[in-house]
Amino acid sequence: xxxxxxxxxxxxxxxxxxxxxxxxxxxxxxxxxxxxxxxxxxxxxxxxxxxxxxxxxxxxxxxxxxxxxxxxxxxxxxxxxxxxxxxxxxxxxxxxxxxxxxxxxxxxxx
Amino acid sequence: xxxxxxxxxxxxxxxxxxxxxxxxxxxxxxxxxxxxxxxxxxxxxxxxxxxxxxxxxxxxxxxxxxxxxxxxxxxxxxxxxxxxxxxxxxxxxxxxxxxxxxxxxxxxxxxxxxxxxxxxxxxxxxxxxxxxxxxxxxxxxxxxxxxxxxxxxxxxxxxxxxxxxxxxxxxxxxxxxxxxxxxxxxxxxxxxxxxxxxxxxxxxxxxxxxxxxx
Numbered sequence: 001x002x003x004x005x006x007x008x009x010x011x012x013x014x015x016x017x018x019x020x021x022x023x024x025x026x027x028x029x030x031x032x033x034x035x036x037x038x039x040x041x042x043x044x045x046x047x048x049x050x051x052x053x054x055x056x057x058x059x060x061x062x063x064x065x066x067x068x069x070x071x072x073x074x075x076x077x078x079x080x081x082x083x084x085x086x087x088x089x090x091x092x093x094x095x096x097x098x099x100x101x102x103x104x105x106x107x108x109x110x
Numbered sequence: 111x112x113x114x115x116x117x118x119x120x121x122x123x124x125x126x127x128x129x130x131x132x133x134x135x136x137x138x139x140x141x142x143x144x145x146x147x148x149x150x151x152x153x154x155x156x157x158x159x160x161x162x163x164x165x166x167x168x169x170x171x172x173x174x175x176x177x178x179x180x181x182x183x184x185x186x187x188x189x190x191x192x193x194x195x196x197x198x199x200x201x202x203x204x205x206x207x208x209x210x211x212x213x214x215x216x217x218x219x220x221x222x223x224x225x226x227x228x229x230x231x232x233x234x235x236x237x238x239x240x241x242x243x244x245x246x247x248x249x250x251x252x253x254x255x256x257x258x259x260x261x262x263x264x265x266x267x268x269x270x271x272x273x274x275x276x277x278x279x280x281x282x283x284x285x286x287x288x289x290x291x292x293x294x295x296x297x298x299x300x301x302x303x304x305x306x307x308x309x310x311x312x313x314x315x316x317x318x319x320x321x322x323x324x
Contacts, residue, residue, distance in 0.1 A: 030145055036171035045168040046149065053175035056150065064145070073155060076148035085155035 015042050016052050017095075020061060020080060020088040027079035029069070053078060057066050064079075123170055130174030142177055198271065202314040205310045206279065209307035210264040215263050216276050216300040220245050221254055245297065260289050260301045264308055276316045280317070283312035 015037065022033060030049065036041035056062040061084035069075045080088070118125070124146060131139045146167070153163040167173070222244060245253055263286045267279040286308045290298045 021212065029163065030149045031156065034149060045166060045172075047167040048152075048161075048176060050142050053145055054134075054138045054177065056265045061242045063142065066148075073151065075152055076145060083274040087202040091309065096118060 008056075011042060015048070015055060017088060017091040018042050019022040019049070019052060019056065020084050020091070023062065023078060023080040024085070024088065026058050027067075033078065034054040056084065061083075116147065116154075119160055119164060120154075122303035123164050123167070124150070127173050130171060132179060134177055138177075146173070154250055174238065194287055200315055201281070202311050203281070205307055205311040205314060206264065206267050209304045209311060210261070210268060212307055213261045213264045213286075213301060213304035214296065216304060219258055220257055220300050238292060260286050260304055264304055267311070279316075280312050283308040 018034065018040075020036065022028060022036060028036075030053070033053075034043065034046040034049045037049055038046065043049060051062070053062060057064060062083055063077050063081050064076055064078050066074045067077045123176065127146065128143055130137075131142070134142070149167070150163055153166075154160065160167075194322070245257070263282045266282045267275065270278045286301070286305050290301050290305045292298065
């Protein structure tokens with residue numbers, strides 16, 4: 001398993017883009033997002049998500065609303081804004097070459 | 111009331127998080143608490159026990175700490191733009207520049223143009239010579255260095271940036287005043303306009319005209 005500190009530092013800047021990415025195909029509610037992040041190993045606990053969502057909300061990248069659901073009670077749904085979609089697109093453009101460059105370094109090192 | 115429809119332990123947990131978030135902007139704080147409240151509700155509705163839900167959320171203090179770290183992500187800088195840079199120029203700088211220009215003008219006038227000694231001097235032999243002399247002509251080159259003091263003093267705050275700047279502005283401003291007072295019997299008056307500008311600059315707040323980031 002990867003060293004925990006390395007993981008924390010790497011994750012920090014990436015998780016918010018992953019949240020944006022998870023919303024590309026439509027709104028999701030909090031519990032859904034939180035569990036998905038944890039299942040993927042992107043978040044340490046359920047609560048990691050909410051400070052991040054609140055920041056994305058303040059920055060205008062994500063909007064939220066209470067909406068009726070088939071579960072009966074209204075749920076709080078999060079959706080991507082236009083700016084949020086643009087930020088994710090910009091991240092994807094940056095990430096791919098970066099990932100390739102890191103992969104090359106790792107390959108050479110091994 | 112933080113969460114009227116939630117069980118007691120969850121309400122306590124949320125209250126504790128809320129009390130640690132004073133420093134967060136109000137809108138962000140409300141959105142965060144609303145999100146957490148919704149999460150607890152959703153998890154309880156999904157059949158999880160309250161203990162389980164709270165355990166998976168973690169310590170209230172940890173949530174608050176996470177929320178209060180300076181936003182690390184580059185995503186946030188896309189719509190917000192880069193943090194407003196502390197610009198070099200503001201009204202205080204401009205007045206300081208004015209002080210420097212006035213001090214320089216006084217210096218040049220004293221050094222080369224204005225005849226300070228327009229009277230009569232007698233030598234040891236008793237014969238008088240009359241004529242106009244500038245300060246340098248009368249007192250030699252050394253006086254040019256003395257007169258340069260207010261020029262240097264008004265220039266220093268323009269070179270300094272950052273935290274020390276207001277203090278440096280204050281100290282150099284006071285030194286200009288001291289210089290003018292000490293020299294008020296002779297050349298000091300020439301530097302009065304520069305001194306006034308320096309005093310105005312000291313009085314101005316360092317960031318006048320720049321509204322703080324919301």
